[in-house]
Amino acid sequence: MDKPNIVTCTAPVNIAVIKYWGKRDEELILPINSSLSVTLHQEQLKTTTTVATSRSFQEDRIWLNGKEEDITHPRLQSCLREIRRLARKRRGDGDPSVDSTGLSHKVHICSVNNFPTAAGLASSAAGFACLVYTLARVFGVEGELSGIARQGSGSACRSMYGGFVQWIMGKKDDGKDSLAQQVEPETHWPELRILVLVASAERKPVGSTSGMQTSVQTSSLLKHRAESVVPGRMVEMIEAVQRKDFAAFAELTMKDSNQFHATCLDTYPPIFYLNSVSQQVISLVHRYNRHYGETRVAYTFDAGPNAVIFTLQQHVPEFVQVVQHFFPPETNGGQFFKGLPVNHAALSEELKQAIGLEPMPKGISYIISTKAGPGPCVVEDPTLHLLGSTGLPKNTV
Amino acid sequence: MDKPNIVTCTAPVNIAVIKYWGKRDEELILPINSSLSVTLHQEQLKTTTTVATSRSFQEDRIWLNGKEEDITHPRLQSCLREIRRLARKRRGDGDPSVDSTGLSHKVHICSVNNFPTAAGLASSAAGFACLVYTLARVFGVEGELSGIARQGSGSACRSMYGGFVQWIMGKKDDGKDSLAQQVEPETHWPELRILVLVASAERKPVGSTSGMQTSVQTSSLLKHRAESVVPGRMVEMIEAVQRKDFAAFAELTMKDSNQFHATCLDTYPPIFYLNSVSQQVISLVHRYNRHYGETRVAYTFDAGPNAVIFTLQQHVPEFVQVVQHFFPPETNGGQFFKGLPVNHAALSEELKQAIGLEPMPKGISYIISTKAGPGPCVVEDPTLHLLGSTGLPKNTV
Numbered sequence: 001m002d003k004p005n006i007v008t009c010t011a012p013v014n015i016a017v018i019k020y021w022g023k024r025d026e027e028l029i030l031p032i033n034s035s036l037s038v039t040l041h042q043e044q045l046k047t048t049t050t051v052a053t054s055r056s057f058q059e060d061r062i063w064l065n066g067k068e069e070d071i072t073h074p075r076l077q078s079c080l081r082e083i084r085r086l087a088r089k090r091r092g093d094g095d096p097s098v099d100s101t102g103l104s105h106k107v108h109i110c111s112v113n114n115f116p117t118a119a120g121l122a123s124s125a126a127g128f129a130c131l132v133y134t135l136a137r138v139f140g141v142e143g144e145l146s147g148i149a150r151q152g153s154g155s156a157c158r159s160m161y162g163g164f165v166q167w168i169m170g171k172k173d174d175g176k177d178s179l180a181q182q183v184e185p186e187t188h189w190p191e192l193r194i195l196v197l198v199a200s201a202e203r204k205p206v207g208s209t210s211g212m213q214t215s216v217q218t219s220s221l222l223k224h225r226a227e228s229v230v231p232g233r234m235v236e237m238i239e240a241v242q243r244k245d246f247a248a249f250a251e252l253t254m255k256d257s258n259q260f261h262a263t264c265l266d267t268y269p270p271i272f273y274l275n276s277v278s279q280q281v282i283s284l285v286h287r288y289n290r291h292y293g294e295t296r297v298a299y300t301f302d303a304g305p306n307a308v309i310f311t312l313q314q315h316v317p318e319f320v321q322v323v324q325h326f327f328p329p330e331t332n333g334g335q336f337f338k339g340l341p342v343n344h345a346a347l348s349e350e351l352k353q354a355i356g357l358e359p360m361p362k363g364i365s366y367i368i369s370t371k372a373g374p375g376p377c378v379v380e381d382p383t384l385h386l387l388g389s390t391g392l393p394k395n396t397v
Numbered sequence: 398m399d400k401p402n403i404v405t406c407t408a409p410v411n412i413a414v415i416k417y418w419g420k421r422d423e424e425l426i427l428p429i430n431s432s433l434s435v436t437l438h439q440e441q442l443k444t445t446t447t448v449a450t451s452r453s454f455q456e457d458r459i460w461l462n463g464k465e466e467d468i469t470h471p472r473l474q475s476c477l478r479e480i481r482r483l484a485r486k487r488r489g490d491g492d493p494s495v496d497s498t499g500l501s502h503k504v505h506i507c508s509v510n511n512f513p514t515a516a517g518l519a520s521s522a523a524g525f526a527c528l529v530y531t532l533a534r535v536f537g538v539e540g541e542l543s544g545i546a547r548q549g550s551g552s553a554c555r556s557m558y559g560g561f562v563q564w565i566m567g568k569k570d571d572g573k574d575s576l577a578q579q580v581e582p583e584t585h586w587p588e589l590r591i592l593v594l595v596a597s598a599e600r601k602p603v604g605s606t607s608g609m610q611t612s613v614q615t616s617s618l619l620k621h622r623a624e625s626v627v628p629g630r631m632v633e634m635i636e637a638v639q640r641k642d643f644a645a646f647a648e649l650t651m652k653d654s655n656q657f658h659a660t661c662l663d664t665y666p667p668i669f670y671l672n673s674v675s676q677q678v679i680s681l682v683h684r685y686n687r688h689y690g691e692t693r694v695a696y697t698f699d700a701g702p703n704a705v706i707f708t709l710q711q712h713v714p715e716f717v718q719v720v721q722h723f724f725p726p727e728t729n730g731g732q733f734f735k736g737l738p739v740n741h742a743a744l745s746e747e748l749k750q751a752i753g754l755e756p757m758p759k760g761i762s763y764i765i766s767t768k769a770g771p772g773p774c775v776v777e778d779p780t781l782h783l784l785g786s787t788g789l790p791k792n793t794v
Contacts, residue, residue, distance in 0.1 A: 221659055224621040251665075255615075258667045262618055262659040268648075269683040270655045276673050286666040 004054035004391045005102055007137045008384055011130035011376040013045040013121055014038065014158045014165065015194070015308045017253040017300060018237050019260040022216040022226060028175040029154045032216065033226040034234050036166045036241075037158045038310075039186065040194060041373030044339040047126035048379070049111040050386035051134045057106035063386075063393045064111050064127070071109075078151040079132050080107070086148075087139035103139065110386040110393045115368070121196065121306070128152030129159030133376035146180035162186040162374035164241045166234065186372040189244050193316050193340075195309040196368040197323060199277045206271050208303040215267040222263040229259065246312055250298030253310060254285070257300040273303050277327070277363040281307040284326055284355060288319070291354040317345035320367060326357055327364040339369035401451035401788045402499055404534045405781055408527035408773040410442040410518055411435065411555045411562065412591070412705045414650040414697060415634050416657040419613040419623060425572040426551045429613065430623040431631050433563045433638075434555045435707075436583065437591060438770030441736040444523035445776070446508040447783035448531045454503035460783075460790045461508050461524070468506075475548040476529050477504070483545075484536035500536065507783040507790045512765070518593065518703070525549030526556035530773035543577035559583040559771035561638045563631065583769040586641050590713050590737075592706040593765040594720060596674045603668050605700040612664040619660040626656065643709055647695030650707060651682070654697040670700050674724075674760040678704040681723055681752060685716065688751040714742035717764060723754055724761040736766035 020035035060071045060080065071077075087103055111130060113123055132149040136142070150157035150167075157179065158165045163186040170178030205211075215222050233256060240248035264271040274282075281299055289295045297319055298310045311319055320342050329336040379385075388394045417432035457468045457477065468474075484500055508527060510520055529546040533539070547554035547564075554576065555562045560583040567575030612619050630649060637645035661668040671679075675698055682696045694716055695707045708716055717739050726733040776782075785791045 220626050221618045221621065221656065221663075224618065224625070228621070229617050255663075255665050258665065259618065259663050262663040265662060266618075266652075266656050266659040268652050268655065270679060272676050272679075275676075279669050279672075282667060282669075 002055045003389060004052040004057075004108070004387070005105075005138060006050060006052045006382070006385050006387060007134055008048065008050040008379040008386065009130055009134040009137060009376055010042055010046045010048045010379060011126050011133055011159050012042045012162070012373055013040045013115075013123070013126045014155065015040060015300060016155065016158070016302070017249070017310075018230060018233050018256050019302075020154055020167065021260050021263060022212045022222055023154070025173075025175065026213070028178075029150050030175045030178050031154060031167070031169050032222075033230040034167060034169040035155075035158070036164065036183065036234060036237050037155070038164055038192075038194065038372050039159065039162045039375060041186075041370045042377070043373070044368055044370035045113075045115045045121065045126070045196075047111055047113050047123065047130040048384075048386060049109065049127075049130040049134045051131075051138045052108045052387045052391045053102045053105040053138055054108075054391055055105055057108060057391060060106050060109075062109040062111070065113060066393065066395065075128070075152050076131075079128065079135065079148055082148040082151060083132065083135040083139055083141055086136075086141045090141065107135070107138070108387055108391045109134075112386060124153040125155040125159045128156035129376055132156070133160065137378060144179060147175065147178065150175070150178060150180070160375055163188055163372055166238065183238055184241055186374050189241070189372065191313045192246075192372055193311050193313050194370050194372070195311070195316070195320065195323075196370070197281060197307040197309060198365045198368070199275065199305040199307070200362055200365050205273050205304050211264065211267070211271050211303060214269075214271070215263055218268040219263050219266040221266040225259055225263055247295040250295045250310060253298045253300050261301065273305060274301060275305045277360060278305045278307060280326065280357060280360055280363065283357060284322065285309070287355045287357070288322060288351075291351060316369065317343045318347065318351075320369070321345050321347045322351070322355065323364065323367060325352060326355065326359050328359055328361045329364070329366075330362055336366050337369065338366055340371065342369055399452045400786060401449040401454075401505070401784070402535060403447060403449045403779070403782050403784060404531055405445065405447040405776040405783065406527055406531040406534060406773055407439055407443045407445045407776060408523050408530055408556050409439045409559070409770055410437045410512075410520070410523045411552065412437060412697060413552065413555070413699070414646070414707075415627060415630050415653050416699075417551055417564065418657050418660060419609045419619055420551070422570075422572065423610070425575075426547050427572045427575050428551060428564065428566050429619075430627040431564060431566040432552070432555070433561065433580065433631060433634050434552070435561055435589075435591065435769050436556065436559045436772060438583075438767045439774070440770070441765055441767035442510075442512045442518065442523070442593075444508055444510050444520065444527040445781075445783060446506065446524075446527040446531045448528075448535045449505045449784045449788045450499045450502040450535055451505075451788055452502055454505060454788060457503050457505075459506040459508070462510060463790065463792065472525070472549050473528075476525065476532065476545055479545040479548060480529065480532040480536055480538055483533075483538045487538065504532070504535070505784055505788045506531075509783060521550040522552040522556045525553035526773060529553070530557065534775060541576060544572065544575065547572070547575060547577070557772055560585060560769055563635065580635055581638055583771050586638070586769065588710045589643075589769055590708050590710050591767050591769070592708070592713070592717065592720075593767070594678060594704040594706060595762045595765070596672065596702040596704070597759055597762050603670075603700070608661065608664070608668050608700060611666075611668070612660055615665040616660050616663040618663040622656055622660055644692040647692045647707060650695045650697050658698065670702060671698060672702045674757060675702045675704060677723065677754060677757055677760065680754060681719065682706070684752045684754070685719060685748075688748060713766065714740045715744065715748075717766070718742050718744045719748070719752065720761065720764060722749060723752065723756050725756055725758045726761070726763070727759055733763050734766065735763055737768065739766055
């Protein structure tokens with residue numbers, strides 16, 4: 001058989017601080033409001049994707065986390081179709097860098113996450129960003145790709161950039177102006193730290209696709225939020241990021257998380273993503289900040305009970321001790337801290353008293369400590385390809 | 398000493414189905430939106446108040462549930478002042494029915510509830526309604542009294558009438574047009590039943606006075622709700638009550654409860670009144686209704702975790718079995734069912750499976766079964782006075 005053309009790339013997870021919830025177009029994935037996110041560092045959380053093309057391949061195939069999946073999934077097909085269309089267009093425009101021989105070839109795609117699915121993090125954002133970025137490399141497509149990633153999974157468009165990223169909702173019916181844009185690079189705010197508090201899963205939450213459909217159909221508060229609240233918050237949030245104003249950034253992040261969950265509750269039937277562990281984290285953060293008389297820590301929650309915490313480097317050691325105190329972990333095995341190393345800090349009795357919550361044993365499984373990071377990258381080392389020279393996964397689960 | 402003039406009255410609790418949350422005037426207790434409630438039957442839940450006046454009394458005094466309380470409480474003073482002002486006005490107008498001799502006398506007030514405070518029900522509504530109604534009798538004041546009760550506790554104005562009651566928010570700055578009005582009497586919908594599911598209290602929730610202040614100050618969704626959502630809902634709800642359209646009444650009730658709690662979550666810092674027991678009741682009701690393909694049961698929650706359930710008489714026996722199954726009560730003593738007797742019903746495996754929730758043992762302490770009832774009443778039997786001929790409470794705790 002022909003030696004396949006193989007490319008491997010990685011892409012990051014992103015966490016929205018101004019939330020996206022609700023589509024105005026389900027097919028093209030056009031949102032009812034703009035949103036803004038922080039790209040997490042790939043050292044802690046990333047998707048790796050290898051794409052191979054070969055004349056010998058009989059059909060498009062995909063393996064996700066070691067298991068072959070259905071390639072006919074409509075959103076996967078959208079991304080494949082769009083990339084191939086752009087590649088054909090470039091060839092038609094006479095760009096010599098496009099390898100026209102491979103254009104008619106079938107693709108094999110293999111993708112894995114370096115973080116457990118149980119983390120409940122929006123893996124589809126990193127997944128589709130990585131898919132689109134890798135396919136573009138394979139087919140020699142350059143330029144704006146967030147509009148294609150968006151058609152795989154809305155928030156994937158924000159994972160196409162590092163640092164602080166806005167997804168501008170756009171106005172056009174064809175979605176051409178609904179794109180992600182970097183607000184500031186990952187080097188802009190080096191003191192910012194992110195802690196992912198993985199809640200011990202109690203039950204599977206409502207999926208975000210069906211959840212936001214129901215919300216758009218039934219919540220009048222969501223409509224108001226999208227039209228009258230978010231536009232102002234986007235401006236405020238961009239300014240807070242640019243000024244590196246932690247208190248402003250943190251308060252707006254918390255308010256926006258709360259408002260998103262409020263619109264879920266205003267949905268009929270209501271959707272609950274926050275559980276008692278999430279409520280305890282929220283109380284803990286507000287009491288911690290109140291104790292110090294300043295906003296040192298912020299929470300945000302996506303469509304699940306896990307908290308993502310923002311704070312500054314200097315406050316990390318104490319705050320993780322606080323978390324460990326109020327969510328005593330399982331003692332028998334399992335690593336509680338993952339990611340960037342955290343120095344030990346002592347916890348004062350005064351602070352414990354000021355917070356004054358009843359500890360919830362085992363409420364949190366583990367903490368991943370990370371920071372803002374770069375956008376998608378090409379992996380140059382060929383030994384790291386997930387597909388072998390036969391075009392099949394090197395490792396399957 | 399002079400024989401005191403003694404009057405005893407009772408007044409009901411009410412449960413809002415279109416919620417009141419947020420004041421436009423803290424002093425006069427003028428709301429930012431209209432609301433609508435069902436008056437609960439006094440056989441299950443009532444406040445009894447005795448007021449005595451005598452030339453011999455040295456000062457105004459009050460005993461609540463057997464304990465003397467501070468009479469200088471501003472809202473108590475508002476009610477006393479307003480009733481005395483109206484009485485003086487009537488005397489000035491030359492109404493012969495006003496007993497002008499008692500007008501300068503001090504009052505002794507004694508008030509008790511026939512339901513445990515632990516029930517977490519809005520006892521201040523029944524309490525202030527009863528106070529105002531009884532004072533009015535003592536001082537010979539007649540006519541519209543809901544505007545005075547409102548100044549004791551906003552929702553108390555709705556407890557001045559039986560059946561289905563709206564509190565029209567009014568527009569005037571002096572609050573003269575912010576009054577309660579009966580929509581339909583308690584005889585209008587005899588099949589309607591109400592179950593109070595008293596959640597095992599975990600923690601004391603945020604008080605409603607301070608909670609709604611924070612919400613008005615910080616929640617943009619609350620403002621939108623008051624201005625743009627509630628006016629339409631009031632019209633819809635009144636029509637649903639008048640048509641006795643249970644499905645319409647029930648759905649609007651659930652949506653409005655959810656939206657109120659959504660605005661609490663949109664408050665900064667957020668307020669949580671719903672806990673995991675409340676969330677389980679909400680899921681249970683929606684799954685129960687879905688199983689039957691019709692809306693047979695509705696929930697509503699005030700500023701606490703207790704659910705109030707509306708249903709029709711025919712569905713009560715089965716639904717209470719459902720509650721008992723998914724919230725297995727404590728086995729060692731304690732009465733689980735209180736109030737109107739409930740027939741036994743069998744619970745099909747099919748229904749249990751369809752609901753499919755994990756039972757929460759002891760999540761609910763007990764259920765009070767009741768129905769719509771009348772407004773405040775005079776107690777004619779003098780042996781039932783709470784104050785003796787000395788003007789002091791007959792029983793103190």
